[in-house]
Amino acid sequence: MALLEVNNLSKFFGGLKAVSAVSFDVPQGNIKAIIGPNGAGKTTLFNLIAGSIRPDCGSVRFKNSSIFGLPPYRIAQRGILRTFQNIKLFPNLSVLENVMAGMHVKGRAGLAAGMLRLPQARAEEAFISEKAHEMLAFFNIGELAKRNAAHLSFGQQRAVEFARALASGPALLLLDEPAAGLNTQETAQLASQIAHIRGKGVTILIVEHDMSLIMDISDEIVVVSSGQKIAEGKPSDIQRNADVVRVYLGEE
Amino acid sequence: MLEQTVQYILSGLTIGSIYAIAAIGYNIIYNATGIINFAQGEFIMVGAMTAITLSAFLPLPLAILFAVIITALLGALIEICCIRWLDRPSVLRMIIITIGLSILIREAALHIWDEKVRSLRFFTGNEVSSVSVFGAHISPQVLWVLGICALIVVLLNVFFKYTLTGRSIRACSSDKMAASLCGINTRNMVTLSFMLSGAIGALAGCVISPITQTQYDCGTHLAIKGFAVAVFGGLGNSMAAVAAGLIVGLLETFSITVMPLAYTDAISIAILLLVLFFRPSGLFGNREAGRLKEF
Amino acid sequence: MKRYISILSLAAVVAVIQLGSTLCGREYYLTQLTMAAYYSLVAVGLCMLMGYAGQISLGHAAFFAIGGYTTAVLTTMNLQAHTSSRIVSLLVQCGLAKPGTDLYGVAQLSLSPWIALGGAGIITVVIAIIIGIPVLKLKGHYLAMATLGFGIIVYRITLGTGLFGQADGISGVPQFTIVPGIAIGGGFANKVINYYIAWVMVICGMLLLLNLIDSRVGRALKSIHGSEEAASAIGIHIPRYKLMVFIISALFASLAGVCLTHYNGGIGPSEAGVMKSVRYVAIVAVGGMANLWGTLIMSVLLNYLSLRGYFGSYDDAVFGAILIGIMLFAPDGIIKTIRTKVEARVKVKVRE
Ligand SMILES: Nc1ncnc2c1ncn2[C@@H]1O[C@H](COP(=O)(O)OP(=O)(O)O)[C@@H](O)[C@H]1O
Ligand SMILES: [Mg+2]
Numbered sequence: 008m009a010l011l012e013v014n015n016l017s018k019f020f021g022g023l024k025a026v027s028a029v030s031f032d033v034p035q036g037n038i039k040a041i042i043g044p045n046g047a048g049k050t051t052l053f054n055l056i057a058g059s060i061r062p063d064c065g066s067v068r069f070k071n072s073s074i075f076g077l078p079p080y081r082i083a084q085r086g087i088l089r090t091f092q093n094i095k096l097f098p099n100l101s102v103l104e105n106v107m108a109g110m111h112v113k114g115r116a117g118l119a120a121g122m123l124r125l126p127q128a129r130a131e132e133a134f135i136s137e138k139a140h141e142m143l144a145f146f147n148i149g150e151l152a153k154r155n156a157a158h159l160s161f162g163q164q165r166a167v168e169f170a171r172a173l174a175s176g177p178a179l180l181l182l183d184e185p186a187a188g189l190n191t192q193e194t195a196q197l198a199s200q201i202a203h204i205r206g207k208g209v210t211i212l213i214v215e216h217d218m219s220l221i222m223d224i225s226d227e228i229v230v231v232s233s234g235q236k237i238a239e240g241k242p243s244d245i246q247r248n249a250d251v252v253r254v255y256l257g258e259e
Numbered sequence: 260m261l262e263q264t265v266q267y268i269l270s271g272l273t274i275g276s277i278y279a280i281a282a283i284g285y286n287i288i289y290n291a292t293g294i295i296n297f298a299q300g301e302f303i304m305v306g307a308m309t310a311i312t313l314s315a316f317l318p319l320p321l322a323i324l325f326a327v328i329i330t331a332l333l334g335a336l337i338e339i340c341c342i343r344w345l346d347r348p349s350v351l352r353m354i355i356i357t358i359g360l361s362i363l364i365r366e367a368a369l370h371i372w373d374e375k376v377r378s379l380r381f382f383t384g385n386e387v388s389s390v391s392v393f394g395a396h397i398s399p400q401v402l403w404v405l406g407i408c409a410l411i412v413v414l415l416n417v418f419f420k421y422t423l424t425g426r427s428i429r430a431c432s433s434d435k436m437a438a439s440l441c442g443i444n445t446r447n448m449v450t451l452s453f454m455l456s457g458a459i460g461a462l463a464g465c466v467i468s469p470i471t472q473t474q475y476d477c478g479t480h481l482a483i484k485g486f487a488v489a490v491f492g493g494l495g496n497s498m499a500a501v502a503a504g505l506i507v508g509l510l511e512t513f514s515i516t517v518m519p520l521a522y523t524d525a526i527s528i529a530i531l532l533l534v535l536f537f538r539p540s541g542l543f544g545n546r547e548a549g550r551l552k553e554f
Numbered sequence: 555m556k557r558y559i560s561i562l563s564l565a566a567v568v569a570v571i572q573l574g575s576t577l578c579g580r581e582y583y584l585t586q587l588t589m590a591a592y593y594s595l596v597a598v599g600l601c602m603l604m605g606y607a608g609q610i611s612l613g614h615a616a617f618f619a620i621g622g623y624t625t626a627v628l629t630t631m632n633l634q635a636h637t638s639s640r641i642v643s644l645l646v647q648c649g650l651a652k653p654g655t656d657l658y659g660v661a662q663l664s665l666s667p668w669i670a671l672g673g674a675g676i677i678t679v680v681i682a683i684i685i686g687i688p689v690l691k692l693k694g695h696y697l698a699m700a701t702l703g704f705g706i707i708v709y710r711i712t713l714g715t716g717l718f719g720q721a722d723g724i725s726g727v728p729q730f731t732i733v734p735g736i737a738i739g740g741g742f743a744n745k746v747i748n749y750y751i752a753w754v755m756v757i758c759g760m761l762l763l764l765n766l767i768d769s770r771v772g773r774a775l776k777s778i779h780g781s782e783e784a785a786s787a788i789g790i791h792i793p794r795y796k797l798m799v800f801i802i803s804a805l806f807a808s809l810a811g812v813c814l815t816h817y818n819g820g821i822g823p824s825e826a827g828v829m830k831s832v833r834y835v836a837i838v839a840v841g842g843m844a845n846l847w848g849t850l851i852m853s854v855l856l857n858y859l860s861l862r863g864y865f866g867s868y869d870d871a872v873f874g875a876i877l878i879g880i881m882l883f884a885p886d887g888i889i890k891t892i893r894t895k896v897e898a899r900v901k902v903k904v905r906e
């Protein structure tokens with residue numbers, strides 16, 4: 008039984024078929040990549056899975072229950088966390104607070120507990136803060152903890168966003184072009200981080216243009232073009248697939 | 260019965276057309292800048308007050324002309340001092356600045372013209388003269404209001420459709436970048452929008468003053484009504500604003516027959532809230548058209 | 555830790571000012587400082603909503619008025635005619651309604667302010683929910699205008715309704731006895747006590763809000779301000795949190811309204827006016843938006859100056875000018891802007 012099952016998922020923007028009848032599975036513990044030319048509908052697909060856009064038809068099942076049409080916060084609560092292609096941090100929060108905010112679903116403390124600083128809320132806060140520090144250390148940005156998230160380099164921003172998405176221990180992580188804008192060294196670091204996270208049992212769905220990264224880390228690849236799935240298979244198969252070479256790799 | 264209905268309809272249309280002009284004032288600036296100018300109501304008040312002062316020693320048409328020019332200059336001054344040099348200000352910042360401006364203008368008016376309620380001379384005749392329409396006796400000023408407001412709408416349409424400047428403003432509102440690449444000075448177009456908005460506000464203030472009278476603080480009330488109407492018609496869409504203005508004016512006038520006068524203001528604001536809650540794109544716009552910018 | 559030090563320093567300053575003014579025989583200053591404290595309660599509540607959660611409200615005076623008018627109506631209502639009714643006699647038995655006489659010696663049976671306080675709280679929450687649910691879906695100009703519209707409607711209702719005394723408002727509101735000997739209101743004899751009651755409330759309010767901004771809920775609110783899309787992607791149910799902070803800030807305003815109405819012995823429609831709402835916004839803006847301390851300091855300062863009449867007939871104009879000046883030249887608030895300027899100077903000096 009796959010962790011995520013996408014079936015015939017479609018989304019139209021007016022007359023434009025941004026995603027049309029796309030189906031694929033993401034098995035537990037796998038890294039699955041989605042590739043395709045710009046405008047193919049990859050980000051839209053992510054938005055549909057994460058709930059930020061309502062699908063027109065099809066089905067999305069996660070842990071064997073439907074998440075079709077649920078609002079994004081409910082989907083996040085079920086364990087699907089994401090990053091954005093154009094990074095969306097909380098610029099008014101510190102780096103540490105950004106990551107702590109990412110653990111929102113792990114917390115229980117309500118309004119009254121927070122305002123009165125009840126022992127239970129304090130204990131939870133201490134736990135969340137420690138966990139967030141661990142997250143930052145893992146991404147080698149521990150020294151940025153107190154910095155304002157608005158004043159970071161691009162690579163650091165990506166790392167903070169990644170840490171925020173990972174902090175709550177999601178079952179499925181959606182990464183939208185995590186290597187875009189990173190230099191080779193940072194990309195290599197990213198690859199090893201992703202491998203490490205997978206080792207912890209997190210399933211990953213990744214959209215990326217960096218072919219060597221994709222070929223390196225992914226178990227399976229889905230190729231989309233103009234909103235349709237045109238191929239799916241192991242990295243080695245995809246490299247040999249004539250259609251894929253024509254519509255995608257051929258362009259490079 | 261019929262006379263009374265006609266009476267109500269005409270007075271509803273009169274006040275409604277003033278709301279429509281206020282709404283168009285909002286739309287012109289909104290389309291050019293994405294800003295809602297909370298000081299729009301003050302343009303109406305300043306126009307009327309200036310004309311009243313000038314009419315003491317100038318013939319009426321000249322007094323109105325100068326009032327319109329002065330208010331337009333006030334609009335330009337506001338834009339140049341408080342808007343032009345800000346680098347991509349947030350919506351919140353713009354809201355607060357224009358609210359501050361409306362307070363300052365109102366307080367300045369209080370110190371210049373005190374608290375007294377004033378009114379401009381009737382354009383023709385006086386407060387007791389009347390013409391009869393379908394048996395109802397109405398002030399000729401009502402006809403002036405309807406006529407001038409209609410004229411403003413027609414002239415604006417011509418201006419935005421057929422003159423180079425008007426088209427340049429429209430170009431700026433649909434795509435600032437592209438417009439500036441075509442050699443249009445987008446900054447000046449924004450200033451011009453403020454002037455235009457000030458000018459039509461002032462003119463509306465002048466024609467309505469003999470009927471509703473003018474006080475230093477009458478702008479706030481007109482501003483919120485104008486905004487209700489602008490939203491009612493779909494923000495940015497001025498032809499719809501005219502229809503919406505007339506509808507709100509009529510509703511308000513007829514509401515007097517069923518509820519206390521003190522609550523009439525609450526009516527149009529309640530309408531505003533309902534529209535905001537249920538159809539933020541306006542009664543006449545669908546969601547797509549809500550983004551389409553007419554003049 | 556840091557926040558307790560700041561709170562303690564605030565308490566110390568409050569005490570020093572009282573002692574100083576009493577020693578110098580200038581206790582009349584305390585009157586305005588008491589009123590300023592209550593207005594500050596509104597301002598810090600609004601700061602939470604506007605500065606931290608990013609939702610503007612141009613109708614916050616309405617909640618102040620809702621609190622004030624509720625308590626004014628309930629505590630000035632004469633139940634003498636209804637003494638036979640079950641509920642009234644029950645209230646009298648529980649000590650929640652007290653017999654007395656009014657100004658003209660007419661026998662009067664009035665409700666306890668505690669009931670009025672509870673009633674004001676409930677009404678405020680109900681109205682905040684009814685208004686908040688639809689209004690908080692809106693953004694930007696729409697949100698500003700909708701809250702402004704709400705404020706105007708409440709203003710018109712206070713102005714046009716007989717129950718609320720129309721343009722005259724309601725006077726003759728009794729003092730609010732918290733425990734025997736300590737009461738809000740009650741004339742000039744109680745200046746010092748009133749001053750401390752008001753400031754204890756401000757201190758408690760500040761403490762609650764300071765705790766809130768560093769809690770899980772507070773982070774959720776701040777993240778909504780930062781990016782709604784990202785906030786919902788990490789599992790935050792945005793409408794719920796927006797409504798929560800709206801209710802909290804409405805309650806702060808309403809509580810201030812209740813207390814100040816008892817303190818002044820009455821309330822008038824101007825408290826519900828648009829200009830009042832704009833003032834609260836101005837204060838939060840000068841304070842630096844997401845800055846509770848800045849808001850508190852600026853609120854006390856500006857309200858004190860305004861109440862003592864330093865601005866004369868230019869009172870509203872001053873607030874208008876402040877709004878424009880701050881938003882044009884120091885959108886981060888006056889304190890922070892000055893600090894960055896000074897720091898930059900110091901850095902230059904150090905380098906030299
Ligand atoms: N909210 C939207 N409204 C209308 N069209 C959209 C919207 N989002 C995406 N599109 C269109 O859908 C297509 C797919 O976009 P996207 O999913 O971002 O592609 P990719 O991420 O593969 O580069 C594009 O043609 C884009 O213009
Ligand atoms: Mg994309």
